[in-house]
Amino acid sequence: MPVSFHIGKVSGKARAGRLVTPHGEVETPVFMPVGTQASVKAVPQETLEELGAQIILGNTYHLYLRPGIDTVRRMGGLHGFMAWPRAILTDSGGFQVFSLNELRKLTDEGVTFRSHLDGSSHFFSPESAMEAQIGLGADIIMAFDECTEYPADRERVRTSMELTARWATRSKNYFEEHKQEVPWKNSRQPSAVSRQEKQIPRSARNDMNDEPMTQALFGIVQGGMDRELRRESALRTIEIGFPGYAIGGLSVGEPRELTREIVESTLEHLPKDQPRYLMGVGTPEEIVEYASLGVDMMDCVLPTRAARHGLLFTSEGKVSIKQARYAQDHSALDPGCACRVCRRYSRAYLRHLYASNEVLAQVLNTIHNLSFYLDTMRQVRHSIQLGEESRFVSGVWSRPKP
């Protein structure tokens, strides 16, 4: 059986649930830190655990180029290779079809990329992307899609959406035939999970029999900024049938209100009892808002990338730690934050580390930003559990006063 999803509490449109994966249970709504090349940049795995990261992302395209799927597979899949016992989700490389647009050639069969590392040529198809993702062995893998650019005219969006739909079918077909080839298929119960399994209630455990767990393949809804095409894409993807659905193709340059509008309207067409994954968002305010709309999973490079660039998210708003005004600031980065960075270091020190180009700046900044994001989601889950839907009504959610 693949991943299973159990909704506990519903508050307004928001849901608090549990995603049971071969590598542990994930409480939703969840924020998933991005670890493109088998590393959440600047943060060691043990620290991610300490921060409470339940599931992280990896990227098929990057890992395929380096170190190569075969290497990762022989090292026990991504979990074994990067020594991460908890859940992992891999992106199929569909986003690279979008972001590497100058290095690729697209046909119905698939995409030819020129490697950004050495210029060599590589072909990705729904089938090869599935083969690679099975080799990487993430708990959740994604259909190979085309992330439509913005702006795009309606015909272009339709064509792109239809391509994604055809690729979704091919992704699923290949996956169904080969899903038993995961690197960890022989280990009946991955060691890291056994402890957590005890905490899974009977209702959830009922789904589990002696059959080893397999990966889950999620479908992706495209359709640009067109509500009607989004609806059509959702229906077609659901018809193919997946254990979870992602909303892709957003945060590609469109205005924020439009993102929200498309998210909201697309969610209406997705199954209520299955996980919904909004790909590639957002700011702390945005992820709270999307959770309130009924999104269960989100990922974003923003907290990690912004941290490396000196932009920190705090309960009082954004702090650009490189600014001269912090040069002699004794105070903690975020007085309202209990992370190990805020407990220990001053803004003046963090600014100095950044200005001096010390690697520690990246480490500490990233730890804080991730801590802030994960903490934010933890509180969102808590609010949903308490049925505090009023917090979400306006789309603005305020942190409970201590």
Place this chain on the structure above:
RNA sequence: GCACAGGUGGGUGAGUGGUUAAAGCCAACAGACUGUAAAUCUGUCCCUCCUAGCGAGGUACGAAGGUUCGAAUCCUUCCCUGUGCA
């Protein structure tokens, strides 16, 4: 003392008669960042003024003088730095 080589904007360093307020890099200051080609990218970076512009003035390439329509660039003297020889 003599002989070479040099002295350029906060630093470094191009530029050897005119599109040069002076390249590039660094520092400084500000901004961006949303399924990661990102420890990246963008802007500002002599002063003053305004109708805020590939705008107007002023000051500036060690110092002072000179040649020239025009000098960071050529000449003279002086000052300073480095190296070598006494």
